[in-house]
Amino acid sequence: MTTMVSVKDVTKVYKRGAEELTVLDSLNLDVPEGEFVALMGPSGSGKTTLLNLIAGIDRPTKGAVVVGGKDIAVLSEGDLAKWRSRNVGFIFQFYNLIPVLSAVENVELPLLLTKLSRKERRERALTALKIVGLADRSSHYPRQLSGGQEQRVAIARAVVTDPQVLVADEPTGDLDAKSAEEILNLMETLNRDFKKTIVMVTHDPRAAERAHVQRHLEKGVLLQR
Amino acid sequence: MKYLPFVFKHLRRNWVRTGSTVVAMAVCIFLLCTLRSVLAEVDSMLAASSASRLVTRHSVSLTFNLPVAYEARIQSVPGVKSVARTIWFGGSLPAKKEGQADGGTDSTTDWSNFFNNMGVDADKFFPMYPELTIAPDQWQSFRETRQGCVVGSKLAKKFNWKVGDRFFLESFIPPYRRRSGPFEFVVSGVYEADLAKYPGTDVSTMYFHYEYVKEGLGREIGVGTYMVEIENGDRAAVVGKAIDALFENSSATSITETEQAFKAGFIAMAGNLALLLNGIGLAVAFTILLVTANTMSMAVRERRTEIGVLKTLGFSSAHVMGFVVGEALLLGVLGGALGVFGSQGLLYGLSVLPGVNELLAGIGLSGLQLKPEVAALGFFIAVALGLFAGLIPALSAYRARITDILRTV
Ligand SMILES: Nc1ncnc2c1ncn2[C@@H]1O[C@H](COP(=O)(O)OP(=O)(O)O)[C@@H](O)[C@H]1O
Ligand SMILES: [Mg+2]
Numbered sequence: 001m002t003t004m005v006s007v008k009d010v011t012k013v014y015k016r017g018a019e020e021l022t023v024l025d026s027l028n029l030d031v032p033e034g035e036f037v038a039l040m041g042p043s044g045s046g047k048t049t050l051l052n053l054i055a056g057i058d059r060p061t062k063g064a065v066v067v068g069g070k071d072i073a074v075l076s077e078g079d080l081a082k083w084r085s086r087n088v089g090f091i092f093q094f095y096n097l098i099p100v101l102s103a104v105e106n107v108e109l110p111l112l113l114t115k116l117s118r119k120e121r122r123e124r125a126l127t128a129l130k131i132v133g134l135a136d137r138s139s140h141y142p143r144q145l146s147g148g149q150e151q152r153v154a155i156a157r158a159v160v161t162d163p164q165v166l167v168a169d170e171p172t173g174d175l176d177a178k179s180a181e182e183i184l185n186l187m188e189t190l191n192r193d194f195k196k197t198i199v200m201v202t203h204d205p206r207a208a209e210r211a212h213v214q215r216h217l218e219k220g221v222l223l224q225r
Numbered sequence: 226m227k228y229l230p231f232v233f234k235h236l237r238r239n240w241v242r243t244g245s246t247v248v249a250m251a252v253c254i255f256l257l258c259t260l261r262s263v264l265a266e267v268d269s270m271l272a273a274s275s276a277s278r279l280v281t282r283h284s285v286s287l288t289f290n291l292p293v294a295y296e297a298r299i300q301s302v303p304g305v306k307s308v309a310r311t312i313w314f315g316g317s318l319p320a321k322k323e324g325q326a327d328g329g330t331d332s333t334t335d336w337s338n339f340f341n342n343m344g345v346d347a348d349k350f351f352p353m354y355p356e357l358t359i360a361p362d363q364w365q366s367f368r369e370t371r372q373g374c375v376v377g378s379k380l381a382k383k384f385n386w387k388v389g390d391r392f393f394l395e396s397f398i399p400p401y402r403r404r405s406g407p408f409e410f411v412v413s414g415v416y417e418a419d420l421a422k423y424p425g426t427d428v429s430t431m432y433f434h435y436e437y438v439k440e441g442l443g444r445e446i447g448v449g450t451y452m453v454e455i456e457n458g459d460r461a462a463v464v465g466k467a468i469d470a471l472f473e474n475s476s477a478t479s480i481t482e483t484e485q486a487f488k489a490g491f492i493a494m495a496g497n498l499a500l501l502l503n504g505i506g507l508a509v510a511f512t513i514l515l516v517t518a519n520t521m522s523m524a525v526r527e528r529r530t531e532i533g534v535l536k537t538l539g540f541s542s543a544h545v546m547g548f549v550v551g552e553a554l555l556l557g558v559l560g561g562a563l564g565v566f567g568s569q570g571l572l573y574g575l576s577v578l579p580g581v582n583e584l585l586a587g588i589g590l591s592g593l594q595l596k597p598e599v600a601a602l603g604f605f606i607a608v609a610l611g612l613f614a615g616l617i618p619a620l621s622a623y624r625a626r627i628t629d630i631l632r633t634v
Contacts, residue, residue, distance in 0.1 A: 048632075057537055057627050078541055085539020092631070096534045100238040101231075110538045112227055157538075 003066075004165060004197040005031035005054055010063030010073075012049055012220075023049045025220045026063070031199060033164075036191040038211035039201045045217045047201040048169055054199055055167045056084045068164055085113045089158030089196075091168035095150040097142040097157075104129060104138035107156045114161070128156035131194075132186060148179025155186060159196070166190065168200040172207050184210045228544075232551045235524070243556065246520045250560020250607055251567060253513040257506045258568035258595060258603040264503075266593050269425035277458035278353060279465055280487040281451040284478040287313075288398075290447030291477055298471050304456050304464040309349035310435055312449040314342045314401055316394030316408070340380055341427070342394060344435040351432075353454045356423040363388060363414025371437050373413035377428035381415045388412050403442055453481070510606065513560075517614035521553045525618035532622050533630030542623045549619040550612065557611020561604040568603065569595045 012024040023046045031037050039047050052058040053065050056072045059080075065073045072083060084090075097106045108125040116124070129135050132152040142150055151171060158166055168187070172180035184207055190196045200211060208214045216223040236243045281299060283289035290312070299308045318338045347368060351357065359367070359375055366388075367373045376386055386392075395407035410433055418426035439446050455464050465481035472479045525532070532545050572595045 052628055055537075081536065081539050081541045083539075084537065090537050092534075096530060096631075098531055098534065100234040105234075109535075112231075113539055118227070 002033050003030050004033040004035070004068060005029070005199065006064075006066040007050070007054065008064040008066065010050075010053060010060040010065060012046070012053065012058075013061040023220050024053075024060070027220065027222055029215070029222060031197060033197055034191070034195050035213060036188070036198045036211045037200065038208035038214045039199060039217060040203070040205075040208055040214060041217035046220045047217050050217065051167050051169055051199060051201055054165070055088050055090055056080050057090075085110060086161060087163050087165060089155075089161070089163045089166045091151070091155055091158050091166065091171045093170040093173040095142070095147070095154040095174075097150055097153055099142050102139050102141055103134060103145065103153045103156075106142070106153055107160050110157060110161050124160055125156075128160040129153070131159070132156045146179070147175050148182055151175065151179070151183050152186065155183070155190075159190060159194070164197060166196045166198045168198065170201055170203060172202065172204060180204070180207065228548065228551070232548055232555060235528075235552060236555060239524070242520055242523075246517055246556050247560045247563060249513050249516050250556060250610065251563035253509045253610075254561050254564025254603045254607045255567040255571075256509055256564075257606065258565055258599055259571060260503075260506055261599045261602070262568070262572055262593060262595050265596065265599065266425075277455055277461070278484040279453040279455060279461060279468070279481050280484055281453055281468055281479050281481040282449070282487070284469075284480045287449070289477070290400075290449055291451065291479060293445060293448055295448070295472065295477075295479070296451065299451055299453060299468055302464060302467045302471065304460055304467070305453055306456050307349055307353060307454040309346045309353060309452045309454075310448040311346070311350065311452055312344045312401070312435060312438070312446065314344050314394070314396050314433075314438065315398045316342045316396045316401075318392060318394065338384075340383075341430040343430060343432055344438050345432050346435050347432070350452060353452055356418050356426050357416045358418065359414045359416045367413035370411060370413050371434065372409055372411050374410045374431050374433035375414040375416050376412060376431045378415055378417045379428045380431060381412070383429075386412050386415075388414060400446060401438065401442070408438060408441055450487075452484075510610065514610050514614055517553065517556060517610060518617065520556070521549065521615045522618040522621075524552065525549055525622055529625065529630050532625055533627050536625070536627045537631070545625075546619045546623040549622045550615045553611045553615025553619070554608060555611070556614075557608040560611070561607025564607060565595075565600045565603050569600065 007027060007029040010024055010027045011022065014021045014023055027050065029050070039050065041047050049058070053060055053073075054067065056065075056067070056075070060073050063073065064071050068087060070083070072080060075083060097103075098109065101109065104122070104125045107128050108121050111121040111124060114121075126135065126138060129138050132155050134149060134152050134156070137145060137149060137153075142153070145153065155171075166187075171187070172183050175183065187198060187200065188210055191198050198211075200207070202208050281291070281295075283291050293310065296308050296310055299305060317340075345351075351359075351364075363375070367375050376384075380386070384392075390412045391409060392412075393407040393409050396402055410431075416428070416432075418428050420426060420428075453464075453468065455461060461483050465483075468481045469479050535545050535548075536542070572593055576593060
């Protein structure tokens with residue numbers, strides 16, 4: 001099996017004036033293609049930071065982050081943005097849908113960066129909504145949806161460009177048990193049927209159980225399995 | 226542009242804020258366009274006045290007349306070429322005709338038909354105004370007809386007056402009224418002006434013989450203003466002072482100024498008019514800039530998360546900045562368009578409203594209109610204001626780092 005995500009000897013240091021905070025310290029992590037990894041650890045241990053590096057939202061102070069065979073740590077900010085739009089889908093804890101856009105418009109948003117026609121964009125967005133089971137809510141606005149539904153729309157938005165990698169930062173953190181269950185089922189489907197490689201940060205042991213692999217982060221270092 | 230609906234949706238969502246910003250912007254542009262148009266018209270009127278023509282009037286007020294005896298004395302001042310007596314008659318077409326009993330105070334004045342009319346010493350007055358042209362036979366007939374008058378081409382067109390037509394005028398100024406009723410006039414001629422050569426020249430005034438009204442009233446009426454032509458325009462100030470010095474110690478002291486200064490004073494706003502109006506315009510524009518800038522930075526602050534999300538999805542910093550600028554620009558375009566149309570509406574309304582148009586023409590502002598260059602300037606300023614207001618919020622959106630925005634710790 002090929003490696004989809006490879007974090008190599010990565011150090012991340014945040015500077016606050018004269019103060020330096022080493023959040024990740026010479027960290028190594030390999031995620032094979034098609035894997036579903038749960039990343040656990042106490043608050044402030046650097047989970048989000050690691051996820052941001054994998055998703056190309058941030059760049060490491062030292063080391064390499066290779067995703068799909070490409071070292072994204074050396075890309076410029078503009079190239080990184082372009083890379084993100086094609087290769088990674090991001091799922092947030094608080095859904096982060098755009099309130100002025102309807103469900104289908106939210107899902108369509110990443111496609112605005114492609115060369116697809118208006119009609120094709122709309123079709124793809126509707127297909128993505130169908131996959132998450134919300135085809136009948138396409139014209140609803142975020143405030144008209146429940147938390148679980150909002151997160152499903154957000155997942156549709158993350159997969160609409162058909163990226164190889166999905167990263168999720170506590171996707172069930174703000175949901176009740178039943179909605180959380182639905183979201184986890186959906187992620188499992190995306191991993192199993194749509195072959196998405198998933199890296200999911202979570203606090204919730206029940207959520208972590210659904211992943212194939214569980215890794216623990218403590219003070220910027222991955223615990224050995 | 227596929228992003229335009231996206232920008233529109235934000236503006237529509239916050240429609241109260243959008244609406245008030247657009248209206249504020251529109252008011253700013255409206256004021257600006259309207260003031261500029263009035264100023265331009267005042268300017269062209271002043272430019273049409275000759276610097277070699279002076280106006281001598283009573284120092285107290287335009288409503289007091291000077292003695293007729295001053296004419297000869299003004300004529301004697303070195304540098305003076307010619308002097309012509311005039312009165313501003315203030316006549317309007319009355320409901321009653323000459324011969325009917327007592328015009329009195331109950332006779333109604335029809336202000337919607339008001340126009341500028343003056344009694345002049347024709348033989349001296351018209352030679353001072355080479356920009357006004359009359360056919361020689363009409364001029365001759367005017368000179369020989371006691372009740373004769375010449376009317377500006379625009380005025381003639383308005384009332385459909387032809388040579389030989391008769392009408393009555395009654396003044397609202399008590400000393401120019403008489404028991405036997407209004408004065409009758411006959412149109413002897415129509416004067417014109419080469420507006421290409423002398424833009425701003427007034428062709429909406431009626432001139433008649435000073436002597437006719439004086440005789441009709443049966444007493445001396447004095448002189449409202451003396452028009453004084455001088456040999457050399459550069460010596461206007463000196464000659465003016467010399468004239469006023471003549472009457473310094475008499476009971477009716479005078480003020481002499483150039484026709485330009487006189488006209489500027491006549492529309493009741495001093496020479497600082499332009500400065501004042503521009504100052505107001507600038508202050509308003511600056512206020513609107515602050516309002517719009519505030520709106521935009523509020524919009525951006527509220528949408529910090531959204532900006533972070535857009536960037537996460539792969540929209541570049543330039544994209545995100547474009548959205549913010551686009552939104553501000555759209556506010557500018559909407560406000561500008563509304564303001565320009567409003568101004569156009571008002572100025573057009575004034576020009577067709579009965580009475581108002583004539584009153585404006587009466588003070589020399591007959592050509593009030595929104596010029597394309599003024600409209601373009603107004604629109605441009607609105608767009609520039611929008612752009613400027615959006616700039617700082619846009620830059621902050623440009624610089625915003627995803628990791629800083631989306632931190633939830
Ligand atoms: N943008 C940033 N600037 C400065 N410090 C940061 C930044 N992001 C995170 N940190 C710090 O890095 C540490 C790890 O944060 P984070 O990766 O969000 O942890 P977790 O997601 O595991 O709770 C925390 O101490 C946090 O304060
Ligand atoms: Mg976190």
